[in-house]
Amino acid sequence: MQTNECSLREKSIVFIGFMGVGKTTIGKLVAKKLYRSFIDIDEAIEQEYQMPVPEIFKTIGEKEFREKEKQLIQHYAGQKLKIISVGGGAFMQKEVREACMADCIVIYLDITWDVWKNERLHMLMESRPVLQGRSMEEIEDLFNKRKMIYAEHSSKVSTDHLTEEEIAEYITDSLKVSWKMNE
Numbered sequence: 124m125q126t127n128e129c130s131l132r133e134k135s136i137v138f139i140g141f142m143g144v145g146k147t148t149i150g151k152l153v154a155k156k157l158y159r160s161f162i163d164i165d166e167a168i169e170q171e172y173q174m175p176v177p178e179i180f181k182t183i184g185e186k187e188f189r190e191k192e193k194q195l196i197q198h199y200a201g202q203k204l205k206i207i208s209v210g211g212g213a214f215m216q217k218e219v220r221e222a223c224m225a226d227c228i229v230i231y232l233d234i235t236w237d238v239w240k241n242e243r244l245h246m247l248m249e250s251r252p253v254l255q256g257r258s259m260e261e262i263e264d265l266f267n268k269r270k271m272i273y274a275e276h277s278s279k280v281s282t283d284h285l286t287e288e289e290i291a292e293y294i295t296d297s298l299k300v301s302w303k304m305n306e
């Protein structure tokens with residue numbers, strides 16, 4: 124069955140979800156399993172500016188980071204057969220949501236607040252400028268606000284208590300089933 128411009132099987136896959144849920148790690152694994160090329164939007168931005176994300180926030184500012192993020196996502200979302208992991212804040216921009224939802228399969232990696240707070244937060248403080256200088260209550264508030272934004276997706280996977288490999292395997296298997304059903 125053909126969809127608008129390319130078949131379901133050819134559509135690029137975009138991973139969304141909160142910081143640290145595993146978009147970069149799982150995107151890479153899924154790309155490997157499906158023999159597709161992988162683009163991590165944060166890594167692409169870091170390459171363009173030749174500096175890590177926290178330094179970009181500090182020296183160039185979040186506004187320009189978000190603009191570059193939007194441009195790169197619009198560029199890659201229009202391509203076929205890619206696996207794209209976007210940053211946790213990318214879906215805050217309407218144009219990003221529209222570009223991804225129009226052309227790609229958007230997979231929302233969902234984690235509960237308790238698991239995120241207990242198992243991920245400690246790994247992220249240094250590398251995620253958006254978390255720096257915020258109280259726990261403010262971070263929980265951000266988590267809940269972002270959750271509403273991620274409501275726009277094609278499918279959702281709950282990641283609590285699953286390993287990176289288990290999640291990637293589950294996603295790959297589910298995609299293969301849905302492609303087969305659409306043949």
Ligand SMILES: Nc1ncnc2c1ncn2[C@@H]1O[C@H](COP(=O)(O)OP(=O)(O)O)[C@@H](O)[C@H]1O
Binds near residue numbers: 143148208243282287
């Ligand atoms: N399912 C998981 N179980 C345990 N650790 C995980 C899992 N998914 C990701 N991680 C770890 O969490 C950290 C953040 O993962 P990352 O892929 O960078 O998340 P994101 O791109 O969503 O911010 C990494 O150290 C990664 O190994």
Ligand SMILES: O=C(O)C1=C[C@@H](OP(=O)(O)O)[C@@H](O)[C@H](O)C1
Binds near residue numbers: 140147211253
């Ligand atoms: O949620 C956010 O606003 C951000 C998430 C980060 O990506 P990950 O979600 O991959 O950590 C990165 O884009 C930047 O630090 C801002």
Ligand SMILES: [Mg+2]
Binds near residue numbers: 147
């Ligand atoms: Mg990431």
